[in-house]
Structure formats: C-alpha cells, structure tokens
Amino acid sequence: MMIIIFGSTGDLTKRKLIPALFSLYQRKIIGADFPIVCVGRKRLSKNDFIDHLELKKFIPEYDPKDDSRFIDMIYYYTVDLDCADCTGFKKQIGSLEKKHKTSDKIFYLALPSTLFKKVVDLIKSCGLTVGKGYSRVVFEKPIGHDLRSAVELNDHVSCVFPEKSIYRIDHYLGKELVQNIMALRFSNAIFNEVWNNKFIDHVQITNSETVGIEDRGDYYEKTGAIKDMFQNHLLQILSFIVMCPPKSISADDIRDEKIKVLRSLDPVRAEDIVVGQYDSGFVKGRNVLPYRSESEVDPKSKTETYAAMKLFVNNGRWKGVPFYLRTGKRLAMRYTEVNVVLKDVSCNMFCKSGVKEDHTPNIMTIRIQPDEGIALTFNAKHPGSKLILHPVVMDFCHACHFGFNVPQAYEVLLHQIIIGDQTLFTRRDEIEESWRYIDPIVKMVGKKKRSFPNYEPGSFGPKEADKLIGRDGREWILPKELRTEHGHNI
Numbered sequence: 001m002m003i004i005i006f007g008s009t010g011d012l013t014k015r016k017l018i019p020a021l022f023s024l025y026q027r028k029i030i031g032a033d034f035p036i037v038c039v040g041r042k043r044l045s046k047n048d049f050i051d052h053l054e055l056k057k058f059i060p061e062y063d064p065k066d067d068s069r070f071i072d073m074i075y076y077y078t079v080d081l082d083c084a085d086c087t088g089f090k091k092q093i094g095s096l097e098k099k100h101k102t103s104d105k106i107f108y109l110a111l112p113s114t115l116f117k118k119v120v121d122l123i124k125s126c127g128l129t130v131g132k133g134y135s136r137v138v139f140e141k142p143i144g145h146d147l148r149s150a151v152e153l154n155d156h157v158s159c160v161f162p163e164k165s166i167y168r169i170d171h172y173l174g175k176e177l178v179q180n181i182m183a184l185r186f187s188n189a190i191f192n193e194v195w196n197n198k199f200i201d202h203v204q205i206t207n208s209e210t211v212g213i214e215d216r217g218d219y220y221e222k223t224g225a226i227k228d229m230f231q232n233h234l235l236q237i238l239s240f241i242v243m244c245p246p247k248s249i250s251a252d253d254i255r256d257e258k259i260k261v262l263r264s265l266d267p268v269r270a271e272d273i274v275v276g277q278y279d280s281g282f283v284k285g286r287n288v289l290p291y292r293s294e295s296e297v298d299p300k301s302k303t304e305t306y307a308a309m310k311l312f313v314n315n316g317r318w319k320g321v322p323f324y325l326r327t328g329k330r331l332a333m334r335y336t337e338v339n340v341v342l343k344d345v346s347c348n349m350f351c352k353s354g355v356k357e358d359h360t361p362n363i364m365t366i367r368i369q370p371d372e373g374i375a376l377t378f379n380a381k382h383p384g385s386k387l388i389l390h391p392v393v394m395d396f397c398h399a400c401h402f403g404f405n406v407p408q409a410y411e412v413l414l415h416q417i418i419i420g421d422q423t424l425f426t427r428r429d430e431i432e433e434s435w436r437y438i439d440p441i442v443k444m445v446g447k448k449k450r451s452f453p454n455y456e457p458g459s460f461g462p463k464e465a466d467k468l469i470g471r472d473g474r475e476w477i478l479p480k481e482l483r484t485e486h487g488h489n490i
C-alpha cells in the first residue's frame with residue numbers, strides 16, 4: 001500500500017500527517033513497503049522537502065540516525081494542479097508501484113477544498129484508480145460550504161470513487177474521549193438506563209479555544225464559527241451523545257443511528273442563537289488584535305468567531321431536553337467537554353427535613369480535550385452527626401489510567417484508513433444532512449442585528465450567551481480548573 005498526499009507542503013502535513021505516519025512506523029503498522037508520496041506545488045529536492053518538514057520540531061522522538069529508514073519511505077514530487085502533467089506523474093507512481101510491489105493506494109487531499117475536484121479529476125485522468133489494487137480517498141473538512149456545494153462535491157467524487165472508498169475526516173472522531181462516548185453509554189447500566197428525558201435535565205457541549213484565527217483570515221471570513229465548528233465537530237459530538245444503540249458496531253450501523261439524530265433536530269429559533277466576535281484585549285498576558293484587524297479580514301467584518309445555541313431533539317427519548325452548544329475563539333481556556341446534567345432529585349426528602357445545605361444535580365462530564373477524562377459529580381453525606389449533603393466528584397483521568405502514549409487523533413484515523421474501517425469517518429448522507437440543518441441557521445444569523453465586536457479576548461464569550469442559558473434558570477458549567485472540589489462553578 002502507498003499513501004499519496006496532495007498538499008504536502010502545507011501545515012497539516014507537517015504538523016499532523018507526517019508525525020502520525022512516523023508513529024505508525026514506530027509501532028510497525030507501516031514499514032519500508034509503504035511509500036509516503038508527498039505531492040506539492042513547490043519545486044523542492046527531497047532534501048529540501050525533508051528540511052521543510054522540521055521533523056525534530058514536530059516529532060520530538062525522531063532521531064535522524066536511527067530513523068533513516070523512515071526518511072527512505074518518503075518521496076517528493078512536484079505537481080501544479082493548475083497545469084498538471086499527467087504522463088509524468090503517472091510514470092512516477094507506476095515506478096513506485098513496481099519498486100514497492102503494491103498497487104493499493106490511499107489518496108490524501110490535504111489541500112484547500114477549492115482544489116478537491118481538480119485533484120479527483122487528476123486522479124481519474126491519470127488512470128490511477130484503474131488496474132490492480134484498491135484506492136481510497138481522504139478528504140479534509142470543509143466538505144462544501146453549504147448543502148448545494150456539498151452535494152455537488154459528493155456527486156463529483158462519486159463518479160470516481162464508490163462511497164466505501166471515501167473517507168471524510170472529522171478529526172474530532174479520532175479523539176479517544178469522543179469514541180469513548182459509545183463505550184460509556186452502551187456498556188454501563190448506570191449510564192445506559194438514565195440516558196433519556198426522564199432523568200436528564202439538559203446537556204451542554206462546549207468547545208473553547210484560546211487561539212484566534214491565526215493566519216487563516218481569508219478562509220475564516222468566508223466560514224465563521226457556525227460553519228467551521230458546529231456543522232462538523234459539534235454536531236458529531238451531539239450525534240454520539242444522542243444516538244440510540246446501533247444494531248452492531250459496524251460502521252454503517254453506527255452511522256445509520258447518527259444520521260437519525262441529525263434528522264430529528266428541531267429547527268433552531270432565532271432567539272436561541274447568540275453570535276459574537278472578539279475585540280482586542282489580553283489572552284495569557286499577551287495583547288491581541290481584534291478580529292477585524294487580523295490579516296485578510298474586512299475591517300467591518302460581520303463574521304462570527306463565537307456562537308452559542310439551544311436546540312432540541314425531537315424524538316421520544318429526548319423530547320423537552322435542551323441541548324446548549326457553544327464554540328468560540330480567543331476565549332479564556334482551551335477545552336472541549338460535554339456536561340450531561342441530570343434532574344435534581346436531592347429535594348425529595350432532604351429539603352423537607354432541612355438537612356440539605358449544599359447540593360448538586362448529578363453531572364456527568366466528558367472531557368474531550370485537553371485533560372481527557374470522565375467525572376461524575378454527586379451528593380454524599382458530610383462527616384459528622386448531622387445528615388448534611390455535600391457534593392463530591394469522582395474523576396477518571398484517562399492518561400493516569402492508560403498512560404500518556406495513547407495515539408493522537410490523526411494516527412488513529414490514518415490507521416483506520418489503512419485497515420479500511422469507515423466508522424470514524426462521516427458518510428455522504430451525514431455531511432449533507434448536517435448542512436441541511438445548518439444552512440437555515442446561517443441564513444438566520446445573517447439577518448440578525450449584530451453589534452460586533454461583543455466579547456473580550458480571555459473571557460468566556462459574549463454576555464448574551466450567559467443570558468441564553470440563564471433565561472432557563474441554568475448556567476454554563478465552567479471547566480474543572482474553575483470549579484470547586486465539590487463541582488460548583490467558582
């Protein structure tokens with residue numbers, strides 16, 4: 001098998017793909033018979049390309065002496081997609097097939113999505129998918145920028161690759177704690193039994209980033225937080241939280257259940273959406289520019305860098321349970337977590353007898369990143385002669401239990417592609433369904449009056465987002481570091 005990476009001079013290849021392939025090489029999942037064919041527009045010699053990868057910086061354990069065999073696996077070819085020479089490229093791939101005695105290929109498109117169709121056309125016109133061996137193609141997000149463009153791209157790709165050969169990456173699905181949601185829900189009676197509207201009061205899903213848009217102004221201006229994060233990562237996490245038990249753990253049974261979730265989402269009401277854009281200010285002691293002064297950003301930009309919304313799942317299991325989702329850039333802390341808040345039953349008898357001084361509803365916290373783990377907040381009796389309630393937290397730390405060397409998301413995903421398992425990749429209908437849901441939200445947000453910028457860097461987002469959840473008598477649950485040992489927000 002070989003992997004052919006288009007866009008190999010880009011950031012993704014250097015920071016994620018090559019380090020992930022190196023890890024797979026170290027774990028002996030790939031070896032000398034697995035050429036890593038890097039395709040880029042720049043004219044570079046192999047040595048220049050290897051220097052450009054900055055292996056020592058991105059793979060701290062890399063040792064040029066011991067790991068020279070890994071370098072031997074890497075090839076670099078120049079192909080400008082605007083004037084690609086098919087004959088030359090086909091010949092190069094053909095000679096690698098002979099040399100490594102393999103015709104199986106993975107095409108990885110680590111490129112701007114505007115080039116996806118062009119690369120697919122190149123693969124087709126070079127005849128790289130015909131003949132012996134199988135071909136798989138991998139797409140990075142975004143798959144389209146709305147329903148129409150996603151359908152168009154999917155149609156285009158499906159003329160060359162069957163759905164079973166298409167791997168659409170949502171790297172959140174490669175994260176251990178996202179995959180853990182199914183294990184947690186479906187293999188533990190304690191959680192399985194309460195996972196419905198009889199016991200659950202509400203659910204919060206938070207993705208909070210401290211970084212701004214970095215050097216992606218051009219991309220972000222056309223995208224914004226809703227398309228960049230909600231359409232993919234947040235809806236994927238939501239699907240795992242909400243889905244019914246699949247018939248089996250096969251990729252299609254799991255994806256069949258996830259798509260049912262997307263189809264059962266009620267349209268979001270305008271008053272249940274808050275958007276924001278960051279101003280200038282301080283993050284981690286550093287002065288940062290407002291979004292509107294970032295490079296390649298319109299000084300009057302109305303693009304949102306923050307979004308929060310309340311939504312409902314319209315099925316028997318979840319009817320009436322609000323889901324509060326939020327994501328934003330330049331916020332106080334970097335973390336992604338889910339909080340499933342159960343109904344507060346502590347008042348049943350304790351209130352009446354006046355022994356309930358401090359209490360909490362049960363909260364199940366799934367920390368997806370960076371401090372992976374699962375915590376359960378519950379009430380216990382405070383020591384002493386009186387029966388006084390006292391909230392406590394039971395905390396499972398993933399790294400303490402399984403060690404720090406768990407594979408990173410891209411390593412997991414590449415491994416799945418190599419073995420041909422599509423479970424952690426989004427199927428065509430999932431992508432299209434998520435755009436069908438998101439398109440009207442984007443339209444509605446476009447019509448909303450906005451007085452941007454409306455939140456300070458280093459904060460937890462605009463005040464309106466606190467009001468959104470506060471209206472229902474609830475509050476956003478802060479990350480572990482900002483909660484007391486009893487699980488309350490500080």
Ligand SMILES: NC(=O)c1ccc[n+]([C@@H]2O[C@H](COP(=O)([O-])OP(=O)(O)OC[C@H]3O[C@@H](n4cnc5c(N)ncnc54)[C@H](OP(=O)(O)O)[C@@H]3O)[C@@H](O)[C@H]2O)c1
Binds near residue numbers: 140
């Ligand atoms: N970076 C991340 O962490 C990340 C995370 C999630 C998803 N993604 C997605 O992954 C993809 C790649 O992202 P990236 O950050 O690596 O992008 P990038 O740093 O901008 O790199 C883009 C690559 O595309 C190549 N390219 C552009 N126009 C070309 C043309 N006409 N012909 C041939 N090659 C061309 C560039 O070659 P030159 O260097 O020669 O210009 C470069 O190798 C995007 O779809 C992005 O949305 C990235």
